[in-house]
Amino acid sequence: MALGSASDSFENVFIKDKHINFIIEQESNRSYEYWLSEHLRMNGLYWGVTALITMKSLNDKTLAQKDVIDYILSCWDEKSGAFGAFPKHDAHILSTLSALQILKIYNNDLSMLTSEQKAKLTKFIKGLQLPNGSFQGDSFGEVDTRFTYTAISALALLDELTPSICKSASEFVMKCYNFDGGFGLVPGSESHAAQAFVCVGALAIMEKLNLLEDVKVSSWLSERQVLPSGGFNGRPEKLPDVCYSWWVLSTLSILQKKHWVDLSKLETFILSCQDYEKGGISDRPDNQTDIYHTCFGICGLSLIDYEKYGFEEIDPVYCMPTRVTKKFTKWKNTNQEQTK
Numbered sequence: 001m002a003l004g005s006a007s008d009s010f011e012n013v014f015i016k017d018k019h020i021n022f023i024i025e026q027e028s029n030r031s032y033e034y035w036l037s038e039h040l041r042m043n044g045l046y047w048g049v050t051a052l053i054t055m056k057s058l059n060d061k062t063l064a065q066k067d068v069i070d071y072i073l074s075c076w077d078e079k080s081g082a083f084g085a086f087p088k089h090d091a092h093i094l095s096t097l098s099a100l101q102i103l104k105i106y107n108n109d110l111s112m113l114t115s116e117q118k119a120k121l122t123k124f125i126k127g128l129q130l131p132n133g134s135f136q137g138d139s140f141g142e143v144d145t146r147f148t149y150t151a152i153s154a155l156a157l158l159d160e161l162t163p164s165i166c167k168s169a170s171e172f173v174m175k176c177y178n179f180d181g182g183f184g185l186v187p188g189s190e191s192h193a194a195q196a197f198v199c200v201g202a203l204a205i206m207e208k209l210n211l212l213e214d215v216k217v218s219s220w221l222s223e224r225q226v227l228p229s230g231g232f233n234g235r236p237e238k239l240p241d242v243c244y245s246w247w248v249l250s251t252l253s254i255l256q257k258k259h260w261v262d263l264s265k266l267e268t269f270i271l272s273c274q275d276y277e278k279g280g281i282s283d284r285p286d287n288q289t290d291i292y293h294t295c296f297g298i299c300g301l302s303l304i305d306y307e308k309y310g311f312e313e314i315d316p317v318y319c320m321p322t323r324v325t326k327k328f329t330k331w332k333n334t335n336q337e338q339t340k
């Protein structure tokens with residue numbers, strides 16, 4: 001629990017060292033809950049690595065590189081040719097992207113993988129695309145724009161995106177675009193902020209942002225800011241939640257409309273969700289912290305003002321430091337120009 005009512009004196013203080021401890025403990029504390037969350041383990045590792053590197057605190061004292069890479073390689077599913085969330089789990093596109101993002105942070109050439117593994121990964125991901133351009137998460141058939149972003153981002157990390165994949169994938173993404181300016185999970189489903197990120201992010205990677213009515217999309221996104229708290233919600237009438245600081249602000253950043261929202265109120269909201277006693281960030285003030293909201297709260301602060309916090313600048317498209325992404329992407333982050 002945060003020291004909610006006593007937090008006035010801490011207001012606007014970012015407790016970096018406590019967050020680092022919180023993240024390290026997540027990885028070393030093998031509690032019952034830890035084992036229950038096996039299916040999220042690879043994502044959890046990505047959230048921890050991303051939070052640490054954004055705070056410029058990823059090193060062998062916080063999270064040993066060898067342990068991280070050994071863990072990822074132990075999750076390789078030879079049968080499918082991709083990564084599962086946990087050793088011996090079936091491969092899935094979500095854990096595969098997280099694995100590739102982490103490996104890419106350590107080595108742009110992905111030299112920890114053999115050329116045979118890279119070829120298998122490409123085959124696995126391309127094999128998830130359906131004739132209508134959408135992507136499944138695995139061979140069990142669930143379709144969702146999340147998987148489009150995940151597959152497109154993973155192919156970009158492998159340098160395996162082709163014009164024909166981009167053409168059909170972007171056509172599917174545009175079928176999920178709604179009249180209100182938002183995007184849904186599948187064509188015709190309700191607009192949701194996380195879907196705006198995955199759709200706009202995928203279009204950015206594929207260099208297809210010209211398909212968008214960016215003013216309409218940005219208007220829907222800026223309406224996500226809830227006053228007086230300043231936090232963002234995922235849909236109209238819902239409570240604000242720290243993770244939307246990332247989903248909404250990254251998308252506005254991609255569209256170069258970050259200045260359409262009150263960044264200082266959003267910053268205060270994120271800081272108010274810190275647990276001042278134990279570290280970590282929760283979805284809303286005084287709620288239980290977790291690694292997911294800690295990562296996206298920190299990434300949100302990086303988008304707001306990375307220099308002020310002494311952070312890495314984060315790439316709104318890939319959710320990785322721009323120092324890493326500029327080695328492989330043509331996408332240019334215009335983060336700074338929007339605030340200064």
Ligand SMILES: [Zn+2]
Pocket residue numbers: 241242243244283293
């Ligand atoms: Zn959330």
